[in-house]
Amino acid sequence: MPEAEKFGVAIAGLGTVGSGVAQILSESRSGEQGLFLKSILEREPEKGPASQWFQKIPEAFVKNQEAILEDPEIRVIVETIGGTGFAREFTLEALKRGKHVVTANKDLIASHGSELCEMAQSQDRHYLFEAAVAGAIPVLRLLREYFQTRDILELEGILNGTTNYILSEMESRSLGFEETLKKAQELGFAEQDPTNDIKGFDARYKLVILIYLICGKWISPSEIYLEGIDQLELPDFEYASRMGRSIKLIAHMQRMKKMENVFFRLMSCR
Incomplete structure (x- = not known):
């Protein structure tokens, strides 16, 4: 069986949601599917939910967004920063640099979805937000792929x-x-x-x-x-x-x- 294509993943913001993503990516099944956690953007890794991950994998943490945006191994960024200010600017720049972006940031999507989706389309990248509505229930996927x-x-x-x-x-x-x-x-x-x-x-x-x-x-x-x-x-x-x-x-x-x-x-x- 051919080896799965490797997708380096970065998490931007390691609060409660980001920590959950890190846990999923750390499981062996994610590695089998070609996903691996490469970097975590967190300005205060010693505090809050990020601290336990900082103790486990301190080498993965970066404080400068350029470390993620310039890394060719990182193909997917999970945005869990929250809010609409820095998160919007970071997402736009990530898409411009050719990264796929996944988020559950409802505030950001609802307020700037048009701009972000247009940027993703212009760069032939994905801007995905399945978890923004109904959690693990694939409502958005059903609307996209199965319903007229x-x-x-x-x-x-x-x-x-x-x-x-x-x-x-x-x-x-x-x-x-x-x-x-x-x-x-x-x-x-x-x-x-x-x-x-x-x-x-x-x-x-x-x-x-x-x-x-x-x-x-x-x-x-x-x-x-x-x-x-x-x-x-x-x-x-x-x-x-x-x-x-x-x-x-x-x-x-x-x-x-x-x-x-x-x-x-x-x-x-x-």
Whole structure:
């Protein structure tokens, strides 16, 4: 059996997500598939999740992005930096230098997806973001490869697990919002800074990405009407119950002749 083609991989940013990628790449099966971890871009490797990897493979760590961008062995960069500032600049430069880029940075994709995809296409590179929506469920791949997306007229669903957990707990246990949020954080279901989740931004970013794959165009996140869940109180759930409904943060996209009708709503039938 011929040996698999070798793909050197670099991870940019070694937080929680980046550490998970490093763990996968360190497993023997990844090596059999031709992937190997070559470098890790991390400016403070002695701190946070990066520290355990710095102890194991200190030789892989670099602090200068040029060390990655100029390395001919590195063909794929996994961007786990987060945010839209440096991550955008770094991704554009990586694509210009002929690197393939993989990311789950929903904020970056939703805000600058058009620019980044155009750059990737112009350089004949891949800019891939399967994990940005639905985690390990291959929703984006299904839309790309198996569906005639022009036939999809409507999309509706819950796109954020954190808010769904909070709303379900508030409804079933009659707990207040702050108490439920604290519990979600203790269980690891919510970030210590939950703004993107409870304000609905995370779900909105995902909807922008889905709209692109279904309709073939990027829209600005600000074009989607949105209400978060942080203003909800127990009387809201009591009122919904009397109407035979539940409160959920539901994304909705409906394709129309001239434009897409997109919004979030906070009520659903039981």
